[in-house]
Amino acid sequence: MSATPQSMRGTNPWTPRPFRIEGIIAELTSVWTFCLSPEEGDSPSFQPGQFNMLYVPGFGEAAISISSSTYDIPQLQHTFRAVGNVTGALSRLREGDQIGVRGPFGNSWPVMQLPGKNVIFVAGGIGLAPLRPVIEYTLQNRTEYEKLKLIYGAKSPDVLLYRREFSRWTDAGLEIEVTVDRGTPHWQGHIGVVTEIMRPFPGDPEQTQVLVCGPEVMMRFVAREAISLGVPPAQVFLSLERNMKCAMGMCGVCQFGPEFICKDGPVFPFNRIQQYLRLEDL
Amino acid sequence: MSNDDLVEAIREVDCFQGIHEEDLGQIAKMGRVIEFAANEIVFREGDTALSSYVVVSGTLSLEVCAPGIGCRRLSTIRDGEFLGWSPVLDNFHMTVTARTVTICHLIELPKDQLLALCERSPHFGYVFMRGVAQTLARRLSAARMQLLNLFGDEAETNAADG
Ligand SMILES: Cc1cc2nc3c(=O)[nH]c(=O)nc-3n(C[C@H](O)[C@H](O)[C@H](O)COP(=O)(O)OP(=O)(O)OC[C@H]3O[C@@H](n4cnc5c(N)ncnc54)[C@H](O)[C@@H]3O)c2cc1C
Ligand code: FES
Numbered sequence: 001m002s003a004t005p006q007s008m009r010g011t012n013p014w015t016p017r018p019f020r021i022e023g024i025i026a027e028l029t030s031v032w033t034f035c036l037s038p039e040e041g042d043s044p045s046f047q048p049g050q051f052n053m054l055y056v057p058g059f060g061e062a063a064i065s066i067s068s069s070t071y072d073i074p075q076l077q078h079t080f081r082a083v084g085n086v087t088g089a090l091s092r093l094r095e096g097d098q099i100g101v102r103g104p105f106g107n108s109w110p111v112m113q114l115p116g117k118n119v120i121f122v123a124g125g126i127g128l129a130p131l132r133p134v135i136e137y138t139l140q141n142r143t144e145y146e147k148l149k150l151i152y153g154a155k156s157p158d159v160l161l162y163r164r165e166f167s168r169w170t171d172a173g174l175e176i177e178v179t180v181d182r183g184t185p186h187w188q189g190h191i192g193v194v195t196e197i198m199r200p201f202p203g204d205p206e207q208t209q210v211l212v213c214g215p216e217v218m219m220r221f222v223a224r225e226a227i228s229l230g231v232p233p234a235q236v237f238l239s240l241e242r243n244m245k246c247a248m249g250m251c252g253v254c255q256f257g258p259e260f261i262c263k264d265g266p267v268f269p270f271n272r273i274q275q276y277l278r279l280e281d282l
Numbered sequence: 283m284s285n286d287d288l289v290e291a292i293r294e295v296d297c298f299q300g301i302h303e304e305d306l307g308q309i310a311k312m313g314r315v316i317e318f319a320a321n322e323i324v325f326r327e328g329d330t331a332l333s334s335y336v337v338v339s340g341t342l343s344l345e346v347c348a349p350g351i352g353c354r355r356l357s358t359i360r361d362g363e364f365l366g367w368s369p370v371l372d373n374f375h376m377t378v379t380a381r382t383v384t385i386c387h388l389i390e391l392p393k394d395q396l397l398a399l400c401e402r403s404p405h406f407g408y409v410f411m412r413g414v415a416q417t418l419a420r421r422l423s424a425a426r427m428q429l430l431n432l433f434g435d436e437a438e439t440n441a442a443d444g
Contacts, residue, residue, distance in 0.1 A: 125433040155433040181428050183343065183355040188383055191343055192357040193427040196420070200362075218432045 016055040016100025047108030048133035055100030062086035065130035079129035124214020153194035205230030233271035297413030305406040331369040340386030369393035
């Protein structure tokens with residue numbers, strides 16, 4: 001895992017760099033993907049799981065994960081849901097507009113620990129966005145892994161993110177199983193929560209790494225299920241979200257127990273954060 | 283489906299894990315394989331609870347219907363799962379509607395014969411009822427997770443309109 005914000009070399013990590021919105025993909029109701037390129041110089045390289053602080057003048061900054069592939073650096077992508085001040089302002093921008101970008105920040109999914117193992121990605125809702133770079137990474141290096149499986153849960157079939165990618169991912173060697181909380185009359189897939197389709201467990205749990213991203217309560221249930229099925233807690237990784245300000249471990253806004261989510265995370269092995277997840281409010 | 287195939291299908295079901303071979307043979311003897319086309323009703327909510335089922339192949343959805351709301355599909359049952367706990371827990375009526383999503387092969391197990399086997403073979407009765415309880419516990423826990431509304435009301439998050 002890398003904790004070094006890579007773009008920081010030679011640039012001021014406090015100052016957002018201007019990026020142009022080259023394209024906007026309307027993904028779902030209130031969810032968009034921005035395709036960004038820097039006004040000057042190259043896009044910074046990043047690791048799967050890292051995030052940037054996106055800045056809209058007059059509104060402020062929000063932490064948004066990088067959702068594009070590490071093999072396609074010039075095409076930096078961020079997928080966000082308009083929930084508040086900054087993301088609402090982002091959603092009103094148009095192609096050709098400029099935003100500020102600081103980052104990348106945080107550590108990455110444990111890519112060095114995955115070769116030779118089964119890898120199960122468990123995503124909930126738009127939690128698939130932070131997992132997309134690591135899915136793309138493993139598919140680019142497909143022969144290094146045993147089974148690759150995505151277990152994806154969403155509220156209903158019409159809010160499944162990146163559906164257009166599914167057949168390409170399947171062709172590249174990713175097994176995909178989707179479940180929704182509420183089926184529609186035409187939905188032929190599974191209905192129910194993600195933990196239900198973790199059984200029967202695909203492969204030897206001791207030889208499996210589970211990468212989880214979604215609403216925090218979902219991640220707790222998934223971690224518990226994975227562990228009860230025999231996956232060691234150190235092999236279950238969650239990507240956590242908390243409000244962020246500096247994104248560099250200086251202000252303390254994102255503190256979670258002894259950890260700073262911006263600097264020590266956002267990706268944590270379950271055994272490291274388990275005791276703090278029990279508390280209702282940290 | 284041959285008797286051997288029937289025994290193998292029953293052996294795969296969670297609720298029957300750990301039962302003696304002799305009891306497995308008894309279950310196979312009482313079972314009848316039924317094929318359903320896609321979108322057929324296996325049983326309806328409120329039907330008299332007469333039989334439980336083992337799903338050999340295919341998927342089904344469980345639905346509840348209410349006046350003014352219509353029918354809501356709550357969960358999916360897949361091959362290898364036990365379907366219909368009401369009959370064996372002495373509920374008089376089925377509590378949901380089971381509808382096939384794809385072509386399904388089910389083994390129908392008459393309640394009277396299943397319960398008689400539980401009486402005759404306490405080991406079978408214990409293993410089977412424990413399995414039913416575990417299946418129910420998992421479904422209860424899943425229903426609780428659904429109640430938590432994990433993904434929020436995604437349609438409401440449209441700060442974009444502001
Ligand atoms: C590492 C990391 C990665 C992330 N990646 C992504 C990503 O890829 N995509 C994504 O969409 N998000 C992502 N997030 C989440 C995103 O950073 C937060 O949702 C952020 O708060 C959005 O900023 P905002 O200014 O738009 O919302 P805010 O204005 O900060 O609002 C955030 C939440 O608070 C609620 N809220 C706002 N104002 C009020 C109020 N007055 N009273 C009550 N509730 C209120 C909103 O409804 C919303 O739920 C990530 C977060 C982290 C930490
Ligand atoms: S955001 Fe400032 S310490 Fe993490």
